[in-house]
Amino acid sequence: MRLQRSTQAELDGMRHARRDALIMQLLDALGTLSARLAVLEKKVEKNSLSSSKSPSSADLRKGWRSHARRGNGPVAMVKRAARA
Known part of the structure; x- marks a missing residue:
């Protein structure tokens, strides 16, 4: 979905x-x-690190830093979704 900007003369x-058509x-x-943005926003909302919900017991044992190191943190999730 690569769109090229037209000049005023064009x-x-x-x-x-x-x-x-343009x-x-x-x-x-x-x-x-817009649909892609809504999906990404929903993924960020569901992340326990960015909400008021407490994380699961597995997340408590490992800590949020281990998620960031493994590339499973909220920023990594958004980057992966943007590549899809």
């Missing part, structure tokens, strides 16, 4: 049908990105 030279393409991309 936009001025476009016919209405091409502009309409607008639809941009709206589709916006919808896709």
Whole structure:
């Protein structure tokens, strides 16, 4: 989903049908990105480290630092989800 920005001259030279197609393409991309953002936000909300809920007993034994070192912390989760 790589969109290239058009110059003003290109936009001025476009016919209405091409502009309409470009607008639809941009709206589709916006919808896709909005849905992806909602999924990522939901994952962050579910993380016990970023909520008021207490972590599971396994998380208490290991500590949050071991999660960060193994790449399982909240930042790593968001980075992995962004790559998907």
